[in-house]
Amino acid sequence: MGASAxxxxxxxxxxxxxxxxxxxxxxxxxxxIGGVGFCVASLLVSDVVLAAVLGVAGFSAFWxxxxxxxxxxxxxxxxxxxxxxxxxxxRCAASQGAGSREQVAGASIARREQVASSR
Numbered sequence: 001m002g003a004s005a006x007x008x009x010x011x012x013x014x015x016x017x018x019x020x021x022x023x024x025x026x027x028x029x030x031x032x033i034g035g036v037g038f039c040v041a042s043l044l045v046s047d048v049v050l051a052a053v054l055g056v057a058g059f060s061a062f063w064x065x066x067x068x069x070x071x072x073x074x075x076x077x078x079x080x081x082x083x084x085x086x087x088x089x090x091r092c093a094a095s096q097g098a099g100s101r102e103q104v105a106g107a108s109i110a111r112r113e114q115v116a117s118s119r
Contacts, residue, residue, distance in 0.1 A: 001049060005056045012060045013067075020071040021083045028065045035061035 019027050038058030042051045074080050 001052055004053045008053070008057050008060050012064050016064045016067045016071055017080065020068055020075065021081070022086070024086060025068050025072045028068050031061045031064045031068065035059065035065075 019030070035058045038054050038061060042054035042058060045051045045054065071080065075082050
């Protein structure tokens, strides 16, 4: 049971990072639906171990909603790369006075290269 909980939590972490990169924090509802689905499934199964694993998966999905918003903050701090192909990345930065879409995309690519070279 402990190993499955550890594994599930470990699996959700990169899923959150990829989800924020590709879709932004607006995809939180997917994790909410998944969390509800897993929790309902945990109530419906008769096997105690499977119910516990499904419950852990459900609450890991709920926790991922919080982590999705935290990941957005990490991206804004420059700790993780922003997706220059995502339209809201350019729109948000441009609305904060960063410049045109092309300038924002160029700055995002330069920042990503800077982060990659520092690793």
